[in-house]
Amino acid sequence: MNPRRKKRLSLVLALVVGLGATVGLLLYALNQNMDLFYTPTELVNGKPDGTKPEVGQRLRIGGMVVTGSVERDPQSLKVSFKVADVGPAVTVNYEGILPDLFREGQGIVAQGVLIDANTVEAHEVLAKHDEEYMPPEIAEAMKKTHEPLKYSETQLQGSTDQ
Known part of the structure; x- marks a missing residue:
């Protein structure tokens, strides 16, 4: 050569x-x-293909804030609340200032780390814009796994009593 x-x-x-x-x-x-998106039901029961997130995994979770579940620490900016879709509720812990549109019964998307099977430690919380708007990821995930529902406060409270 x-x-x-x-x-x-x-x-x-x-x-x-x-x-x-x-x-x-x-x-x-x-x-x-890469942060994978889960609904509360998928987080607890796993996705339809059988995958479940592992403890310590970064993820995003979206659903409706359960009425009466918001607990604020009076000494700090720590907030704890439950998020549900049509199944079990998941607890989200967050330290910081929540968005102005954050309310009970409203849709949110939280980004954070899975602490245990039912708890997410969030580092960011996003609130939806109005009563009719639902983030496309949540709407698509709910269409795939659940029948579409209109959420009222009594329905959200009833889903956590199971």
């Missing part, structure tokens, strides 16, 4: 290795920042 071909081959090889390393690092970074 002449020196010119060796130089070309080493250049192509270095380019392929560099491109492979770049793609690998990109996939690793994206995987670290």
Whole structure:
């Protein structure tokens, strides 16, 4: 093999290795920042394909804030509340200032870490815009796993009594 071909081959090889390393690092970074979305029922019972989140996993959970479940610590900004869809309720713990639109009976999406099977430690809470709006992810997840329901305060309270 002449020196010119060796130089070309080493250049192509270095380019392929560099491109492979770049793609690998990109996939690793994206995987670290991926938060899966769950409804409260999927969090407790698992998704239809049988997958359940592990303790310590980052995730997003969306549902309706159960009426009467909001507990605020008078000494700090710690807040605890329950989120439910049509099944069991999940407790969300959050420390910080909640959005202005946060209310009992309203839809929210919380992003955080799973502490145990029924508890999420949130680092961000997002509230929906109005009574008719539902985030597309929540609407799609509820269509897949549940029949659509109009939520009233009595229905939300009844879902936690199970």
